[in-house]
Amino acid sequence: MHIEPDDLTRPQVHALLAQHLAQMRSQSPACSVHALDIDRLRAPGITVWTAWDGDTLLGCAALKQLTPRHGEIKSMRTDPLQRGKGIGRAMLLHLFDVARQRGYDRLSLETGATDHFLPALQLYASAGFQRCGPFASYDEDPHSIFMTRLL
Template structure:
């Protein structure tokens, strides 16, 4: 099944619903002060690009990248739809975002994810793609419920 990853303006019902499900999922297991997922309105802000991944006409996942400055960007709102878990969709989106960052001259990518067992698959994915744990980076403060990670992006 071919996977198509494309920029998304979050105007479609499917992507809006997956963003809402992502945020709701974060709030189910994490106190609100430790949830850093963005809602649809914040994901459409300047400096943030959102991609959606599609298999035929079905939404398989989303991912976003927020520019921090001209050399650094942050991964945001990575989520794979339930029916597509374990099929490599998250890795494909992550690699797509890394390729885009490389093409735009971004030198490092950063991310915040959860530190509890619920987030082990996410942390394993990021580590397998070269991300390493690091201290909290602005605008974050250290939080025992957060794991911060970064990696360099090779020049094209």
């Protein structure tokens, strides 16, 4: 597996992100879906990486700068056919490395609160994230779980 910055132009990445958005919308009310579409992932301050095995897309993740010392993890997604292979953890560790290189001292994230999100919550907790209150421009939401981790 290799992880590389992505320019969001490849069809495989479009398909994975469309699948991600569709699933998020099926799990939470529209006002509680904070996943970003491709245009919003191209915004300044957001970098996207993809994980590949040859020509096979394994997953993606993005990092959004909130402040010069605080980043937010966005759009973590593993292809459903590739789950259980450690791809999510590898992406997360890559984001930790990039965040440290950028001088961040904290990473935060928002994820859903239904049972569908339990594997993600377990991954984040095992990597040292702890639940916290809303951060950045988020509001308290019963459909969201907020987590943060010092680097």
